[in-house]
Amino acid sequence: MSQKLLIRGGHVVSMDSDLGELPGADVLVVDGRIAAVGPDLTAAGAADTAGAEVIDAAGTVVVPGFIDTHRHTYQALVRALLPSCTLGEFMGTIFNSVAPAFTPDFMCLGNHLGALDALDSGITTMVDWSPSETPDHADGAIEGLRRSGIRAMYAHGMPAGGQWWYRSELNHPADARRIRAEHFASDDQLLTMALALRQPGNVVDAVATHDWNLSRELDVRVSVHTAMRSGGATGSPVRELHRLGLLGDNTTYIHCTTTSAEEIAMIADSGGSVSIAPYVELVMGHGLPQITAMLAAGVAPTLSIDTVTTSPGDMFTQMRAALALGRAEALPADPEGAFAPTLTHHDVLRLATIDGAAACGLAARTGSLTPGKAADIVLIRADTIRTLPLRDAVGTVVSCADRADVDTVIVGGVVRKRAGRLVGVDLDRLRAEAVAAHDTILATAGLPPSPVDEAKGSA
Numbered sequence: 001m002s003q004k005l006l007i008r009g010g011h012v013v014s015m016d017s018d019l020g021e022l023p024g025a026d027v028l029v030v031d032g033r034i035a036a037v038g039p040d041l042t043a044a045g046a047a048d049t050a051g052a053e054v055i056d057a058a059g060t061v062v063v064p065g066f067i068d069t070h071r072h073t074y075q076a077l078v079r080a081l082l083p084s085c086t087l088g089e090f091m092g093t094i095f096n097s098v099a100p101a102f103t104p105d106f107m108c109l110g111n112h113l114g115a116l117d118a119l120d121s122g123i124t125t126m127v128d129w130s131p132s133e134t135p136d137h138a139d140g141a142i143e144g145l146r147r148s149g150i151r152a153m154y155a156h157g158m159p160a161g162g163q164w165w166y167r168s169e170l171n172h173p174a175d176a177r178r179i180r181a182e183h184f185a186s187d188d189q190l191l192t193m194a195l196a197l198r199q200p201g202n203v204v205d206a207v208a209t210h211d212w213n214l215s216r217e218l219d220v221r222v223s224v225h226t227a228m229r230s231g232g233a234t235g236s237p238v239r240e241l242h243r244l245g246l247l248g249d250n251t252t253y254i255h256c257t258t259t260s261a262e263e264i265a266m267i268a269d270s271g272g273s274v275s276i277a278p279y280v281e282l283v284m285g286h287g288l289p290q291i292t293a294m295l296a297a298g299v300a301p302t303l304s305i306d307t308v309t310t311s312p313g314d315m316f317t318q319m320r321a322a323l324a325l326g327r328a329e330a331l332p333a334d335p336e337g338a339f340a341p342t343l344t345h346h347d348v349l350r351l352a353t354i355d356g357a358a359a360c361g362l363a364a365r366t367g368s369l370t371p372g373k374a375a376d377i378v379l380i381r382a383d384t385i386r387t388l389p390l391r392d393a394v395g396t397v398v399s400c401a402d403r404a405d406v407d408t409v410i411v412g413g414v415v416r417k418r419a420g421r422l423v424g425v426d427l428d429r430l431r432a433e434a435v436a437a438h439d440t441i442l443a444t445a446g447l448p449p450s451p452v453d454e455a456k457g458s459a
């Protein structure tokens with residue numbers, strides 16, 4: 001017998017260009033997929049809703065789950081480690097101290113915690129950009145994602161040591177082949193695979209060629225940090241990839257704050273996609289995100305959290321940062337000149353949903369409330385002190401709501417958050433494990449005690 005879920009009477013923002021917005025509409029889910037979207041699906045002849053479990057969506061805005069196109073998920077265990085740092089300080093601390101202190105079990109726990117953080121805030125799909133010191137670390141990271149129930153693209157990366165990151169002559173670890181065969185034999189599952197590769201400059205030409213060829217051999221996407229203000233490897237990596245004949249529609253370029261107009265056009269021509277992390281890029285100084293220029297070139301600057309060492313783990317922060325920044329890009333140099341920005345809240349909700357899905361090659365599966373797609377659905381309360389009264393549903397989501405308003409989160413038809421609480425998660429146990437792991441990681445890494453512990457000690 002099929003499993004049915006009827007989400008009744010919400011204000012549906014489908015992000016599907018044909019369906020648009022439907023006030024007071026229903027969404028019918030059958031066996032994990034969206035079967036129908038429309039007003040009163042229980043009416044005679046509308047849809048077969050017999051036997052459906054009903055979720056009352058009155059007073060909520062119903063949106064597709066958000067898509068985070070780049071996150072170092074495991075770093076949830078060192079949340080708020082570097083709230084105000086530069087990119088150099090971040091890389092030094094993570095590469096030299098934090099990453100080597102992670103055991104395979106900590107990778108599992110960090111990914112579990114980080115993925116639950118994402119789910120709680122309405123993110124139903126994430127790209128986990130995951131370094132792996134050993135094959136066991138990779139297995140741990142994948143297990144952590146699996147436990148959470150999130151839809152994720154696991155992007156398999158290399159160890160953190162400097163020999164991997166400065167004009168490296170080391171090819172991407174061959175363990176990627178085992179991981180593809182062992183964990184991702186099918187592409188038709190909640191977890192799919194990508195390669196987390198290094199840009200030219202971080203690696204020599206022969207390694208870049210090897211690594212992109214490996215992505216083609218394994219038939220997986222590529223996610224690569226690209227062109228930011230970063231000592232020694234700023235350069236023009238997109239032009240270098242073009243020279244090597246490696247640009248392709250399977251690649252997502254992260255940050256791109258220093259990418260030239262010529263290179264943005266190369267990304268557009270090749271069908272590649274872009275992920276920006278506006279909050280982190282501003283705080284750490286990667287450079288200014290290029291929102292307007294990318295949109296004008298036909299490349300959607302999809303949104304990402306990057307790391308909770310520095311950024312909150314939710315998409316609301318990123319949407320608001322992108323909207324403010326994208327509009328500020330239109331400020332004329334002349335203070336008397338007219339201000340005529342073009343970016344709107346509708347644009348940034350697209351970046352956070354359907355454009356993000358497309359950037360991950362998942363547009364046929366998620367990113368909009370389209371019949372036939374997976375039921376990745378979020379209900380956001382529009383009747384709380386922060387969100388009422390409801391008058392512009394997209395504005396409510398982008399400019400008013402936060403994770404406390406995320407009432408219900410559904411991934412592939414499975415309810416992961418209901419009435420504001422994560423479902424089936426032993427939070428007490430997770431809390432205890434995470435705090436213990438955090439303390440061990442800090443001690444192993446030789447980092448100073450946390451400011452909170454220091455304050456306790458001197459009290």
Ligand SMILES: [Zn+2]
Nearest residue numbers: 070129225306
């Ligand atoms: Zn990153």
